[in-house]
Amino acid sequence: MDLNNLVKSIKNFEGVTRKKSISKLLSILGNSDKISGHTYLSYGDDAAAIKLGNGKLLLLAADGIWDKLMKADPYWAGYCSVLVNVNDIAAMGGEPLAMVNVLSIKDENTCFKVMEGVREGAKKFGVPMVGGHLHPATPYNVLDVSIVGIVSEDSVITSHNAKIGDKIIIAIDLDGNIHPNFPLAWDTTTHKNSKLVRAQIKAMKKIASKKLVNAGKDISNPGTIGTLGMMLEASNTGAIVELDKIPRNESVEWERWLKLYPGSGFVFSCPEECVEECIEILSKVNLTANVVGEIIPDRKLYLKYKNTKKIVFDFRKEYIVGLRS
Amino acid sequence: MDLNNLVKSIKNFEGVTRKKSISKLLSILGNSDKISGHTYLSYGDDAAAIKLGNGKLLLLAADGIWDKLMKADPYWAGYCSVLVNVNDIAAMGGEPLAMVNVLSIKDENTCFKVMEGVREGAKKFGVPMVGGHLHPATPYNVLDVSIVGIVSEDSVITSHNAKIGDKIIIAIDLDGNIHPNFPLAWDTTTHKNSKLVRAQIKAMKKIASKKLVNAGKDISNPGTIGTLGMMLEASNTGAIVELDKIPRNESVEWERWLKLYPGSGFVFSCPEECVEECIEILSKVNLTANVVGEIIPDRKLYLKYKNTKKIVFDFRKEYIVGLRS
Known part of the structure; x- marks a missing residue:
């Protein structure tokens, strides 16, 4: 596993680069969200x-x-x-x-x-x-x-409130399959009963109402690292993430895994004292959740693997969505 | 003006016929609205x-x-x-x-x-x-x-509650222009200030909160008669409508007028005792509102002009949307 190549591949992943057009559109829309x-x-x-x-x-x-x-x-x-x-x-x-x-x-x-x-x-x-x-x-x-x-209002989870020192939790349902017709989809729901699938959704409500996290996002088109990057960008912070702590189904190699859209997968910025309870709630609904790193003031997303550390996104110089640009 | 031709033209108008596919889709969706x-x-x-x-x-x-x-x-x-x-x-x-x-x-x-x-x-x-x-x-x-x-909940206006004996009010802002690039649009808003445009929207809230109507719809793609037809179909009723009572900007001939999508236009099923107050509210915001006919048990939409009366839709045999089929 070459960390350099992995980082390049994530940066150039269509799921990530497709987000770049958003800022231009928002500049046209102006303040129409605040009317x-x-x-x-x-x-x-x-x-x-x-x-x-x-x-x-x-x-x-x-x-x-x-x-x-x-x-x-x-x-x-x-x-x-x-x-x-x-x-x-x-x-x-x-x-x-x-x-x-x-x-x-x-x-x-x-x-x-x-x-x-x-x-x-x-x-x-x-x-x-x-x-x-x-x-x-x-x-x-x-x-x-x-x-x-x-x-x-007092328990909503947002993307922009990650706090320096928070632990980063990544939670993914590992019981899935790559969809036969669409290799970017990690299907974790079609083979499960409604009860468990709905319980995964409700677990998020529980985490919110117990105020266990400062920020969170569901892992979507930009994949695991891209989604985390969007949270960091929105929160005006950075992070150091240890690759091999990210929950993974080992049948899928890293480069592909990090680009998948999981049926149920989330990233969180979680105060240290809440980590245990948060992970417990997630585990109960078949979401494998690990602390993968920490929020830092330096506005870069670093990916660490063994003794190497690489910058995936440097938000001082680049953006994924560009809301703050 | 040939009433026969007008009726044919309305029935074959794309804005009306495009609604036919809805029922097929809904049969696929099953009861997914009631989950x-x-x-x-x-x-x-x-x-x-x-x-x-x-x-x-x-x-x-x-x-x-x-x-x-x-x-x-x-x-x-x-x-x-x-x-x-x-x-x-x-x-x-x-x-x-x-x-x-x-x-x-x-x-x-x-x-x-x-x-x-x-x-x-x-x-x-x-x-x-x-x-x-x-x-x-x-x-x-x-x-x-x-x-x-x-x-x-106690004041919502729906499409399906027209009552036999109700008066039908049609209200249209006549101060408009056919859009130069899209001849089906009757633009009544771009040349008006926000205050009046927003007041037209608020007038509907007032009519609702005063419970002045039993049913209502905004005139949209199917045009004036097509929209009224959808309300009748949903309410399982019919109507007799007198063409020349429908508010019209006289610069536009009938066939085109009835197919236009007005910036602000509504059809209502209104109990007789509420007609006056309803029309007064509408008039105050530049909506020309007339009683154009009455709701009848016979599930047909009749259009009358001078001494002629023609059936536009016979809901015993045909449908616009087909929700009830």
Whole structure:
């Protein structure tokens, strides 16, 4: 395992580099997220949060399905549209309430398979698909899904609050398989019963309500290190991470493992005194959780392996999302 | 004006016929809208409604921008993505809270124009765009927007509660222009100040909280008669409508007028004793509102002009959306 090559491969991974366009778009949108006084969190978190005024926050997220995934396996794309949205709410410590979708149909067969996947995802995660919009006869097949959830204002988990000295916990369900039609997906849910899958989502709510972490994110398209990088960037901090402490299913070699989108996987910034309880809650729902490193003031993400240490991201000079640029 | 031709033209209008695919999709989704006990309203209304448990309903809607509109004028498409979503919440008597978007980018210039439109729409309607998801380098330019709003459970306006004997009110802002790049859009908002545009949205909340109507919808892609048809279909009723009572800007001939998507336009099913107050509220915000007909038990939508009466939709034999089929 060559750490240099691994770092290069992560930096150039499409799941990471695709995030670069966000800052340009946000500069066009200006302060349109702050138009009303209700906005509590907007860009840079897994879900936006809107004040409901009773100590509760409404969580709101949207995810589109990558066209490559849609082509590779429409059923799985539909299923994933639920999974990724539910995980966005879970990552904030919230309870998912309902979803809506916009479906553009080029060919019906593809889109019906997509919707079968949506139906099965909704069943598995226990979150209803309550409405949406349909475009028949478009020049493309596109599914976008949006979700709402709810969380208490005093316990919401955000991406931007990692504190120097916090321990970094990475938690991943290792009981999975690389999806046969989409090699970036680590499927941990289709072979599990609903009870366990839903318990994984609820575990996040428990961690939130017990205030065990200062920050957290679900591991998504940018993979494990890319997602951690986004949390560090949002928190204006750095980290040192020991590669071989990251939970891994050993059937998958490191370079691929770190790029996978796991069915259930999270990164946390956790005060030392809360680490034990946090890991215990995660372990109970089949999430293998380890302390992999620590938050540091130096705004770089270092990856250590044996006696070597390399900088993956230097946030003084580069960005993943670029919200602060 | 030939009533026969007008009726044919409305029935064959793409804005109406495009709704036919919905029922097939819903049959695939099965009861996935009922998975949790929180769902109060799902398909068939302008927005879904989720019980928050404190007498409040969370409203949730999603709209995609028709690819034809996206090609015709990306800025206007972005602006409309806000307008149509805000109107979906207004139609339920709700207060819009926030929006998220999913943007797929083929070419950046187009998409930046789209987002400029989104920004201006958010400003005009006073609803923040708080987050979303971005797909760079897709084979298509697609924008989907989703919105949340809030309304009291005891005052929500739905599509399915029109009562026999109710008067049908159609309310349209006549101060507008056909959009130069998209002849199906009746733009009533870009030339108006925010105050009036937002007051039109708030008027709907007032009508809801005073419980002045039994059902209502915003006039959208299916046009005035198509939208009324959807309300009748959802309510399992029919109606007789007198064409020349429908508010119209006389610079536009009937066939085109009835297919337009107005910036602010609504159909209502209103008990006779509430008609006056309802029209007064609407008039104050520049919505020209007339009683155009009445709800009848016979499940047909009749259009009358002078001495002729024609059936536009016979819901015993045909459907627009087909939720009940």
